[in-house]
Amino acid sequence: MSQQPLPLEQLWEALSQPRKTLKQVDAALLQEALTHTSSGLKPHHEQLEFLGDAVLRLTASEFIASAYPQMPVGERSNLRAQLVSDRWLAELGASIGIARWWRIGSKASGDSAAAATIRAELSEALIGALYKIDGLSAVHQWLTPHWQLSAEAVLSDPHRANCKSALQEWSQGRGLGLPTYTSEEMNQRHGDPRRFRCTVSLPPKLTAEGWGRSRRDAEQQAARAALDQLDGN
Template identity: 55%
Template sequence: MTPQRRQQLLAFLESLGFGAASGLLPAEPTAARAALATLEEALTHSSTGQPRHHDRLEFLGDAVLRLAAAEFLRSAHPSLSVGDTSALRAQLVSDRWLSELARAIALEPLLLLGPMASGDRAGRATVLAECCEALVGAIYTLGGGPQGGLTAVQQWLAPHWQASAAELLADPLRHNWKSVLQEWSQGQGMGLPAYHCHERSRVHGDPERFECRVEVADLIGAGRGGSRRQAEQQAAKAALEALDLRPAPGC
């Protein structure tokens, strides 16, 4: 690693709130070089063909991100139902949110990309999300892994989550309940939810113009809205709320 690249990475860590006083980087030179190599790995996209690239840390970052977001919501919004918490977390760990975070922290100029990824402007948001998730894995690793890594990630991401959660809670229609229900059903091996919509009235502007029913296994939800999309979202929300009311396994 060149001295210029080292200074670039150190300045980037400081911009995230991990300056010299944070203790994220070891003081011992050899350990510090290894830590920066981990950060470099997160910022090296697999399209470069390098033997050490972002994939491994992205895999780790995916799991860490979900746990950190769950802990943040449990602490910051304890009154939310499980369904609402799941919906909000899905937004806070989504590829869209990660790509927006990557732009907010000026991640793109630091990335090492191969020719194909560099030339694919349409897929740039995906690349940013992937490497941002790998950065989560790197921060977790540098912070001590199981011994302190989660705290480091939460220290970094909490202010960003606070702002995003406030926006989402102020505008519930921004929740993508359908995505949350689909994520849950596929995670349970139940396949995709099936939506059945019909038009209740032909009055333009009627907030309950459409009615929708969603079914996935034995879980059912129904909702109404001024458009098919809104009705589907409300049906998915109702299904998630019904899921909250189910007794836990073994009860």
């Protein structure tokens, strides 16, 4: 097991929920959301993560409709894909220091490569817990400031949400042909952010890897990783 978690009241403040006193039944939901399956403890996060996935997509859709009422539906869909992505969820977890409260197994705590995945899973479970505690308004209260910053960053990104198209344009513009994507289903767990793994390659020797809940997500993440490499060169 990892180190002793901080009191849940401090997490409640980090979730921007000062208007409601944290009750014992509410604290139990938060604890469930923060208990990873690797800990061997029950109840663990998986059911709340499943609920959080649906709540996240709904509230993100409502945020976009309110913040960008003139945005075409296709662009809304692309923006939402970024605001509900595993990458965004991992960043959300990092922003509140979720590791200060989670309960994970000793093997998982020593695996730095899995840290982002665990942050994403438990952040989504927290969204599910928060919905059960105080409804959609509580979820909006926590996530809206994060979405505002992220949406501005996405909309100012020349690649926007379609990293595959951006990578294709870059490669074709240099006469390198089309990127090659190779995807593999690693497991059949619905909603698992590491269900699919994708590798993208471009001559002469560029390769990058991405993970996602679907092949499409994994391909987009692989393309973004490749673009990040190119931007760093």
